Amino acid sequence: MKIAIIGCGNMGMAFANSFIQYNLVKKEDLLLIEKNKERGDILQEQKAGVVVDTISEKISSVNLVILSVKPQDYPSVSDELKQYLRPGQLVLSIMAGIPIKKIQESLSYPLIIRAMPNTPALLGMGMTAFASAPEVGLSDIRLAENLINSTGRAVFLEEESLLDAVTGLSGSGPAYFFYLIKNMIDAGIAMGFDPSMSALLVKQTMLGSYHLMQTSDKSLDELIQAVASKGGTTEAALKTFGEKEVGQGLQKGIFAARDRAVELAK
Template sequence: MKIAILGAGNMGLSFSKSFLKYELIKPESLHLITRNDSKLSKISEEFPRSMISIFDDVKELDADLIIIAVKPQDFQNVAENFRFKLKENQMVLSIMAGIKIEKIQKLLSHPLVVRAMPNSPTLLGMGITGYTSAEGISFSQLINIERLLNSTGRSVYLENEDLLDGVTALSGSGPAYFYYIVDAMIKAGMEMGIDENLSKLFVKQTMLGAYHLINNSDKNLEELIKDVASKGGTTEAALKTFEENNFKEILKNGILNAEKRAKELNG
């Protein structure tokens, strides 16, 4: 399979590295296309120059799969400035937030579109991607796409495309929510007099341990919380403050606003 990736940003490059790492494609079968020639030298530090092209220079695209990894706000402008025509049998995989399949099909005048929403841990092969597809795409074509997506972590097929905006808000944006909470915890540690590096160590290891407990325990989240929060204890004092300040509601509303923004990106 020959793959072209349009948009050589963090996500486009992490996909490229995963495909090559797991030998899903040969290096000569990968084509990276950047819209910004100032990024050439940076991309060339990790990939051979022969793999990389400037968008404006591409007159024909010899690829079985074209992955569109540009910012959703830039997509219309990019689509209107294609200098190449998509061939009938070429597949398009969009990893842009918010842009629906129907809009991609219309702007590209091309029916074979799969839409996916990965998240940043794909950089380590530990991401999760929700994906869905247009009608007319065969089971074998979808299996090929899934193989590629699974090289970046795990993937889940969704029958209902509308759920992808929720996936975008939940897991696509999700890592930033955890970073935000971890940052607040580290700063609380520092305020209590704990050295910054030591505070980071305590918080990161606590997060890692909590993740493994969630994954390996038969208990639900409420029970796990009760295990830590003894009556009249320190944890209960913290949780009481969270409840009094509607922390759970604030977090939920933030995620719902992320979903709303994903829907707005489709225009």
């Protein structure tokens, strides 16, 4: 198995490192194409794979090409890539927004899988949803699924258009989680804790709450109710969240992320 990754930033390397860790590809068979010199030099130093700075005929010999540049950089990538693609190669895009049809047209090439991962893939704890062009065969879909499984969980979507909602929900989701935690820590600091004590209180609370949610047979509403004693402190917080429309604000943010994914396709 030979793999090329075009754009070796956060997500490209999260994938590359998982493939290496699970022996799905050997470093000498991993072509890392990174335009950014500083990043390329770091990857060279780390001996992360065969590091190059441009798309070349080397790409013609790989089985799988992963597109992990920012969507805005894709037009220049497709112009270069299309001349080197050979029949039978599989192209896996993790770029937000850009639909399979558009990738097929820009590359004049049919075998495209589109996936939306998230950064916990760095730890093998990612969540990725993916969809496939109708031209891609079952064995290639399985191949992509096996590779994605090395980065965490994978779900196959029959309906590609849902990938934009996935982007808003789980693709960007880690940032919402960190945003929530940051604001809780800041509230702790505002109430007089030093930053490290506030961080400990908040992070352990979130960790314990996550496991409680996963192991409990109660619904989320019931779990909230179990914390919110009648006339107590949690109720005061929840009342304020309601007045400030925190939940609705969060949902609006997620819809905005989804809408931006749709926009990036244009």
